[in-house]
Amino acid sequence: MLRNLGDPRYRLTTNFDLADFINGQGLVDLDLSGASFTWSNRCVGTDLIQVRLDRDLISVEWIQHYIYSLNSMVRIGSDHLPICLMTEPKTGLRRRFSFRFKKMWLSHPNISNSVKDWWNVQVDGFAMFQVAKKLRHVKERVKKWNREVSGDIFVQKSAIQEELVLIQDKVKHEGYVNDNFSKESEVLSKCLNIISQEETFWR
Structure with missing residues (x-):
């Protein structure tokens, strides 16, 4: 049923x-x-x-x-x-995703020079071993760079969304009484603004 x-x-x-x-x-x-x-x-x-x-x-x-x-x-x-x-x-098996370089990263003005610097790290050994080590080094540095460069916007976005969840939870229990309506509209405006900043960052 x-x-x-x-x-x-x-x-x-x-x-x-x-x-x-x-x-x-x-x-x-x-x-x-x-x-x-x-x-x-x-x-x-x-x-x-x-x-x-x-x-x-x-x-x-x-x-x-x-x-x-x-x-x-x-x-x-x-x-x-x-x-x-x-x-x-329910088998508990999880799919592992391979690392992919995102095209939007190329829009950042500093990424090209940074990748060149990361690639030029000194590595000893056979040619293919050097290539493999350099690729791994670049991958790790790109992942770290992505967290640091875009992370500030994401942190702000997360905080605003948490604020929006709280006010919408109040609306769920209280309705649009007192200043709930204006407060929700204010936080929605901030949320849309940070989303616009995020899109501009990768444009």
Whole structure:
């Protein structure tokens, strides 16, 4: 059976024909962590409407093969709260991703000279051994450079998003009372500004 079918909030947001189809197919509505609702009309007082519109439906067979978590994310440019499904096989095997040089790094004015300096490190041994050691050295230095150069913007972005999560959590429990509306708008503006800075940095 589909969970929460008797929940009044669920009945307000779900078409009964769709609910019959979901039940007939044996699909499961995953529990969402972090929020009770995924859409708000952002109105003040008794005009405020908050409902769970966004869902993730999966089969029982799928659950048997995957570990999962469905979490709400911070809302920035939409009246919908994004939701993120994280999964991994129950075997515990994780895919290892190879290092790739990102094209956007070439837009930074200092990266070319830095790579030349990192490549010119002194290495002894056969020619192919030197190439392998230099490639490894450049890779490690590029990763470190990326963390240091772009990290400040990412730290600011993370802090602002945490602030946005807090104010949106207040709205979830209190509605748009007192200065919640203006506070959320202020933090949203800061969030969009830092995102614009991040895009400009890599342009």
